[in-house]
Amino acid sequence: MVTREIHNPIEKDKKWYQPRIWWVYIPMALFASAILAFNIIQPITVLPRIDLGPGYLLHDQDGNKVTNEDYRGQLSLYSFTYTNCDEDCSQPLEDILQIQAFMEENVPPDVTISHITISLDPERDTPERLKAALSKYDISDDNVDWKFISGDPLITKYAVGSGFGFYYNASEPDKNGDYDVTFQPRYFLLDGWGIIRTHYGVSAPSTEILLRDINLITEEIKNSEGVASLGYEAAHLFLCYP
Amino acid sequence: MKNNNTPTTESSSNKWYFIAAGLAVGLLAGWLGITYFTGNLGPPNFHGMVMQSPETLNNFTLDSVDGKVSLKDFRGKVTLLYFGYTFCPDVCPATMVELKKAMEELGRDAKDVQVIMISIDPLRDTPQKLDDYVKHFHPSFVGLTGTEDEVAAVAIPLGIFYEKHEGSAESGYLIDHTATVAVIDKDGYLRLIYPFNTAGEDIATDLRYLARD
Numbered sequence: 073m074v075t076r077e078i079h080n081p082i083e084k085d086k087k088w089y090q091p092r093i094w095w096v097y098i099p100m101a102l103f104a105s106a107i108l109a110f111n112i113i114q115p116i117t118v119l120p121r122i123d124l125g126p127g128y129l130l131h132d133q134d135g136n137k138v139t140n141e142d143y144r145g146q147l148s149l150y151s152f153t154y155t156n157c158d159e160d161c162s163q164p165l166e167d168i169l170q171i172q173a174f175m176e177e178n179v180p181p182d183v184t185i186s187h188i189t190i191s192l193d194p195e196r197d198t199p200e201r202l203k204a205a206l207s208k209y210d211i212s213d214d215n216v217d218w219k220f221i222s223g224d225p226l227i228t229k230y231a232v233g234s235g236f237g238f239y240y241n242a243s244e245p246d247k248n249g250d251y252d253v254t255f256q257p258r259y260f261l262l263d264g265w266g267i268i269r270t271h272y273g274v275s276a277p278s279t280e281i282l283l284r285d286i287n288l289i290t291e292e293i294k295n296s297e298g299v300a301s302l303g304y305e306a307a308h309l310f311l312c313y314p
Numbered sequence: 315m316k317n318n319n320t321p322t323t324e325s326s327s328n329k330w331y332f333i334a335a336g337l338a339v340g341l342l343a344g345w346l347g348i349t350y351f352t353g354n355l356g357p358p359n360f361h362g363m364v365m366q367s368p369e370t371l372n373n374f375t376l377d378s379v380d381g382k383v384s385l386k387d388f389r390g391k392v393t394l395l396y397f398g399y400t401f402c403p404d405v406c407p408a409t410m411v412e413l414k415k416a417m418e419e420l421g422r423d424a425k426d427v428q429v430i431m432i433s434i435d436p437l438r439d440t441p442q443k444l445d446d447y448v449k450h451f452h453p454s455f456v457g458l459t460g461t462e463d464e465v466a467a468v469a470i471p472l473g474i475f476y477e478k479h480e481g482s483a484e485s486g487y488l489i490d491h492t493a494t495v496a497v498i499d500k501d502g503y504l505r506l507i508y509p510f511n512t513a514g515e516d517i518a519t520d521l522r523y524l525a526r527d
Contacts, residue, residue, distance in 0.1 A: 094336035102340040121366045124504065127492055141492060177419045183434065186494050226463065230470035234372070262425035265471045265507065 082183070092283055105178055105312070116307040117216070117314050119260035119288050125150070125262045126203040126235020129222035130190070133202035138188070138221045147289055149175070149282075150260040152232065154253055155205035156194035163257040164230060165189075171259070174279045175216040183290050187213075191222035191238045192253045236260055236268070263289050273306040284314065323468035323490060332469060338413045340353035341512035362497065362506035374456035374468045376432065386502070390523045391428045393498040394517075399435035399475045401485055402446040405510060407430075410451045412523040413495070415514025416521060417452050424454070426500075433459040434476045434491055472496055473507075498526055 082311065125148075151171070153163040172187050176302045179185055191197035202220045211218065222228070240255035257275035260268050261282075270285050272278075292304050336523035385393070394413060400405035410431070417424045431448050433439035436459045439447075444457030447467040459465065469476065491511035497520070506520060 093341055094332055094432075098336035098340035099342075101453050102337075121364065123365070123369075124473040124496075126509065127472050127473045128470060128477060129477050139477070141475050146418065165522065226466065227476060230466055233472075234467065234471040267363065273412070305364075308364070 080186075082202050089164045091205060099268045104110070116294055116303050117288060118304060118307045119261075119285060119312075120313055121263075122268045122270070123237070124235075125260065125266045125268050126231035128223075128227050128231040128235075130227065130231075131199050132219040132221050132222040133199055133206055135199040138219055143186055143188070143262070143264075144266060145184075147264065148262045149185065149187045150186070150236065150262065151189045151256075152192050152255065152258060153189060154191045155197050155201055156193060156250075156252070159242060161252070162255060163275050165205070167257075169211060170276060170278070171219050171282070172211065172213065172216065175282075176212050178279070178283055179216055181215060183286060185286060186217040186219070189218070189220045189244070190228065191220065192228070192255055193234065193242070194225045194228045221293065238263075261285055263290070264293065288314070316513070319485040324414075327339045360520050362495075362514055362520065363509040364506060367504045368421055371504050372471065374405065376464060376468065377441050378456055379441040383456065385510075387455060388428045388498075389502055390500050391426055391489075392521055394427070394429045394521075395472065395496040395498065396429070396431050397434050397469050397476070397491060398470075399433050399489055399491075400443055400452075401435065401440050401481075403485065403488070403489070405431055405491075409493060409495065409510065410448070410455075410512040412512065412517065413455075414451045416517040417454065417514075419515055419518035420521060420525075423522050423525050427521050429455045431455065431457050432465065432468060433457065433466060434474070435489055436462055436465050438453055469518055497521070497524065499527065 098258050108285075125140060127140050129137065132138050149154070149171075151168045152162070153168060159166060168189055175185065175187060193200065199222070202222060206220060232238065238256070238260070239269050242252055242253050243251045245251045256273060259272040259274075259277055259282075261270045262274075263269050269289055272282070295301060295304055333453075371385065373384055373386045375382050377383070383404035396406075396409060396413065398409065413429050414485055417427065417429065420427060429448075429452065431444070433444050439457075439459050441459055447457035448457040460468075471475065473494065474492045476489050478487045478489050479498060481488035495508040495512070495517075496504060497508070499505045505524060
């Protein structure tokens with residue numbers, strides 16, 4: 073019986089196109105090809121939804137209350153420094169203000185994004201002190217709102233240390249009571265849900281990459297409904313990251 | 315004259331018929347497959363925002379009516395964290411009702427889900443008072459509280475803002491707060507964030523998937 077099947081060409085021909093075989097293998101092959109193609113071609117690029125940004129209530133340089141909820145529904149860029157951060161400090165305020173100036177000039181007006189700088193020296197950085205430190209700069213924030221905020225040291229500790237997950241530490245005060253705050257520069261870009269989408273570990277991130285990332289999130293928001301959102305979720309699923 | 319009924323020609327036309335049918339079925343299956351996977355792993359079919367946290371949520375320990383309870387005690391269950399307080403006049407009870415509906419909708423799968431309400435008003439919400447409050451909604455719900463610092467250490471990293479303000483003479487002070495619900499999967503990863511007013515039925519649909527994940 074076995075010998076006859078092997079040597080009869082007609083029987084052999086019938087065997088290979090039997091529907092029960094094709095109906096199993098073709099869908100599998102197409103599905104695998106679709107996944108492979110999506111992975112290789114990466115037609116859509118997204119930024120990962122890394123973690124939740126922290127909740128907080130702090131105050132800006134004008135003494136106004138600022139909370140994370142103020143930025144729900146819009147993008148936000150967070151940076152960190154303190155007013156005593158001198159020229160030897162890891163994150164001079166000038167670098168932060170240059171990023172602010174770049175965004176002010178280059179972020180499209182239809183993109184709502186705010187820039188928030190959190191003081192890592194909340195014990196000394198009162199609103200008055202923040203305002204005094206900023207008085208020597210000409211800061212424009214008509215297009216991209218910018219605030220320098222400070223407040224309860226415990227909230228700052230939980231928001232920055234636990235929420236954003238980065239380390240900062242005040243040195244021992246010298247005989248005059250002065251101290252430095254040790255930290256590595258860091259910027260975080262959050263979406264309208266307050267979710268951290270990317271971060272930059274330099275004092276002055278590449279403006280090209282920053283603008284690209286802002287555009288990536290903006291495009292994803294624009295396509296967050298309907299059929300297009302399936303493609304974006306597939307991009308998240310297949311880790312189509314830049 | 316060519317005989318169209320020869321076995322070779324018949325088999326050839328059948329072959330193309332089956333290939334065409336196979337392709338059609340394949341495309342359909344592929345589309346259904348992508349829809350299925352994306353639908354179960356992200357919006358819009360998931361009803362909350364999907365997270366891709368690379369690390370498990372930091373463990374914490376707070377006080378329940380039965381003593382100290384840690385987040386890690388609930389590993390193996392899908393855990394929902396909600397931050398509210400028992401004096402809360404509107405948002406908290408509305409959210410708790412939706413979570414109760416989700417548990418009822420889950421039926422037998424509810425055993426794999428744990429709802430925890432953490433009080434952002436630890437000065438007034440004793441463990442007993444909190445337990446009475448959450449049990450009013452569902453017998454399996456757990457209420458946790460602690461010192462103000464302990465609660466802040468848990469709430470702030472999860473994006474929870476809260477602030478006291480004056481209320482009426484009857485209610486005392488009220489607290490404005492973020493009203494999202496965080497979903498932690500069986501392995502301790504933050505997986506979903508629900509905005510306020512997410513329907514219990516929608517939450518149940520998502521939890522059923524996460525519970526069998």
